[in-house]
Amino acid sequence: MSSNNSKTLFQALWNSADILRSKMDASEYKNYLLGLVFYKYLSDRMLCFAVDMLEEKAETIQDAQKIYELAYYDLDTQKDLIDVLKEEFSYALEPNLTFTALVQKAHDMTFELEDLAQGFRNIEQSSELFENLFEDVDLYSKKLGQNASKQSKTITAVMKELDTLDLAHDGDALGDAYEYLIGQFASDSGKKAGEFYTPQPISTLMSRIVLEGMKDKKGFSVYDPTMGSGSLLLNVKKYSNEPGTINYFGQELNTSTFNLARMNMILHGVDIANQHLKNGDTLDADWPVDEPTNFDAVLMNPPYSAKWGAEKGFLDDPRYSSYGVLAPKSKADFAFLLHGYYHLKESGTMAIVLPHGVLFRGAAEGKIRKILLDNGAIDTVIGLPANIFFNTSIPTTVIILKKNRRNKDVLFIDASQDFTKSKNQNKLEKQHIDKIVETYLERESIEKYAHVADFEEIIENDYNLNIPRYVDTFEEEEPISLVDVAKELSQVQKEIKEANTKLAEMFEDLTATDPDVQVELNQFLEILKSGDIHG
Template structure:
């Protein structure tokens, strides 16, 4: 079967599973169930395939693999060696009766019990620090799944049946991409709640390609996202690197549920355990990472816009913020996030961050921070994006590209706010729009009504205000009106209107009724129309 066919079947099965839960709860809740079950099946399938391999046997499908595994586990000596080998290779081993294949067999035979699945979750979580608390958001006993244990059993069993035909152990990145696709679908359905866990793929692609440009062949490339959500920005680096297996991913996330989502996402994308460095914590309140390594080749960020933060005076001594002499306002943490990310950027690195336009022109403390960044040549490029391209806000946003040790202090402004395709609920950045921005970024030249390279003096004359319309004029003059043509159009329109009225009058004359009252009303209506009262 082709990869695209595999992918299609997988997407369909995942979507059918979502349908079962969609009527019971909103997307922000049911994503935990579906993604949790997908992940458990992936771990189970992977383990069965490995077990068969370790036992030097052959299985044509998961059912055969399960039978081989069952038999091996009845022999105490083989069992102990096999469990040890599975633990060494995968960091976990699932009991024969608790594999997804065994449990779904129970579903089909009407013998499935939720407690068995819950036990399977617990065993995985306790097998390694890597999996600790990974399934904590999957509440198998929620009343939303059904009002009775029997109905809850049935709902979860139905979801498992939809997933049963998939062999997730051999899917490779297809599964990871399908997982990303699902997260995107949930984000679309969740609307505003989705901003905390997902950056739309076109924006991820734009930022990642800029950050990785010229370093595609670098071994040991390191990327950091201190507000990583489900990890989609981090994982995009994999797509544009020729040394995929050597990339080191560093990410921090405040929301525990979203942090768990990112952990699953990493594993499903085949990222080696040694290359995952994820942390659950508050990025601004407590700096991380503080032990080697602390600086990265790329920093990619889509932080919560204009969020509140403590902004206590003690932060003025924090090395992330101390050189600026002021702190981002307590009501708007945008620059606190930006400075945190910039602090962790290597001298040779590239940072891309999405923020609301206010950071480009707001004054006071933000103005002072912006001025220092510009004087240091830190702000390389400002890209204006279209409005309504994110799930959690309709406001237009900007991608700011930052670098260290730039000899020039000029800034490239790109106004891409009008380059999009209108979607049903959102505007969409298509591939041609992304290519146009990246090509302009690489050329770094003026482009009429689209891009302008502003010198430091030009920016200084504008009081360090980076509002894009100051630098890129997108004003389109109205075409002059031809009064002669307009007069002809008015005459033609009046003639067509007169003809339409005459046609309508004929139709009214043909209207009759045997009811005297209605006929009287029709007569009044005809007189009113013919007298010009309706014309």
């Protein structure tokens, strides 16, 4: 089955966004577009499966729709068809509620928003997996139009644009396109984007590091307690040799973003049994508390320096109890870090993005950092360039943590100057990421880029991990030649003299009507000729 249109997937998706962009900001219109893409995907996938099951052939999704209608309304085949679809997908959309049927109604001018709303409800009520998945798609929002007719017109315009795509057969391409869209929304959303998206290059860097030595492991488990749209989690499958066996554990506080992650998982073809996602507050109550509770990898890009409860009761919480102090109320950075580290397997690797303050701030944070260093928990500190995230322009650090290390040295990598400048942001390219990963693996000092600090050096620096203390990137200026300076000075004086002579020649042609002004003019000419004016 082929697409009706040769438009690229990315372009058609972005064209659909254009329809909504003038009506609301990106943080809102992403819910509509991603929700409709997801509904079409579920609809198309079901239609294609039904055609194969019925051993029929369909050139287009419209052909598949006709075959499905005939079988669905045929009393001899209806029950078996519905039973198989529900077993396979948990849902079986009525023929008049498929995405294809609804677009046809739009062309026939018979489309009603309530039909699409009913389709959403049918999917949501079919399984716990889809529960409340479309709750952010408000089809009756005034932002779509002032009345039902205008709202319907906006939604159908988006649906017609999406109808050109065959979403059932694009596999990973669709997942990648979804990621592309989320990234574009993040770019449009500015600071709000930090809530749901980690740029792909950062995800790639962190995924490659935590998978090192475990690419062939079956049943690899990865946990992100601040998962956003799930992009950090999903990047892991690109670097595993057993991607179909990965178990994903993730928690997200924002319900809209949590739903985005659920859709993202399904669109990337992650088996339902391998998804373990929760909508909740990571710091407020520990999760997961049922087996498994520890993971091969922990990946985190938490909100930077967020506020949190920090109630004294947390000192009895096993995540924090062995440190004797809590992260300050105004800066939850170490609360997130300790939560993630608590859930790391003895043989695992953790990578977390945080602001540089965690490397050197004192008080409670200094005490926590000292205990982590005394335990050999901090393996590597990577300084990233400024302005590579959507929600902040500050430079950030990726901290790599491990358990049961044989020594307590720390590798420092200063990658802050390695980036490509683009219009709105700095970007890490493949060569920059490769350099960081290779340096991480080699674990050797490189002048002006990396330094392996032994534990004594850490102690000498009072457990302060500020990168410039360990990696000296200072560039000495070229020594100045006094002979060259003298030559330049002589040349400048010569040019000034020539300019003064030309200026004097021009002034000699001037005469003043006022005698006093003429006297001043003559005096100025004398000065010019004598060469007493210098630049």
